[in-house]
Amino acid sequence: MTSCDKDCDKKRWDSSQLRKYDLGLEPIPRYHYQDPKVDELIKKNQPVLITGSKLVESALQKWSLEYLEKNLGKSGYTVYLSRNHKFKYFDEKKMLTKTNQKGVEFTPISKRVDMKVSDFMKRLKEWKRGEERIYLQQPLNSTVGPSIVEDYMKFDWPFVTSKKTKHNWGELTSNVLFISMEGNVTPCHYDEQQNLFAQIHGYKRCILFSPDQFEYLYPHPVYHPHDRQSMVDFERPDYARFPKFRNVRGVETVIEPGDVLYIPKYWWHHVESLMRGGPTITVNFWYKGGPTTLEYPLMDHQKVSIMRNVEKMLLEVLQDPKEVGPLLRSMVIGRYTEQ
Ligand code: OGA
Ligand code: FE
16 A cells, blocks of 8 residues: 555655554555446445545535534533543343343443533643543434534535435435544454445444354454444454464555445444544435345355344344353354365
8 A cells, every 4th residue: 555646745654654454455446436336336245445536525625623622512412431542332132230130240341421622622632641542433413513514514515315216225314523532443353234435534444244254253242332343353353263364365545535435234344543644534324225125146244144034033042141252162063064
């Protein structure tokens, strides 16, 4: 991956700002938004970096940290705190608590709090090495102030709506606003929705893997709070436990303000704000998958969805997560395996 085109005048970032992983990666194709290749790739559920669109133009110049602090509104925002740079998402509904006896015993390494934007910004500005890191991740809702509403209305809705229509996506479910410290990492996971990931400020490196890489990435069981997340720590892969991770193949890119990355549903993604690059701001556009008909051969994401349903069904009838593995083993080993 090159950090800069040959004739660009200003070096925007360099490879020393990327975290180091032992991964086989190729570049994600990038095309101008008017290039027909964009829709060809989206049609095939393939990632593409879309350049030159005006999707979030109304926010590009305006949405500085100061402007957002002034205009987001006074209500509480969802902020994650982490003792290291990794913010591995966890589903609180799947955690064992006093009120939730069905969950899994588990202590998350990050925590979720409600914070006023002004407190978040203060912590961001005053943050010192060794302190907990912070990451704001909040769907935009009706509590934002009138200026943000106006900017939001000026997003290029015809552009995204034409993608939705052309590719038969379902409804827009949310626009999550991400405000990150430099160096923060969202570890590898997949979502079940189509995502147009629009960069507003700063640089993010995105590493993606196709749904066919399922067995190389070892997702947590579906009932686990880390459902949809890879169990592999990219920085210190436990190859004894996850031997196939050595052979995982992915694609990557670094997005900059104005870029829109299409992350197809069920595609794995790891996202990192570049080190020493300052805070980053992103807004995503999450669309439901739309109706699916089963056509054969099945697509890889459909197989992942089938596996999720089998796992859910087994848990439902067995009632105890501990019984799912042993049942699957006795069903499969020696009968559906070579040995
Ligand atoms: C997403 C996502 C993570 C990030 O938009 O689905 O995982 O750190 N984003 O931006
Ligand atoms: Fe995601």
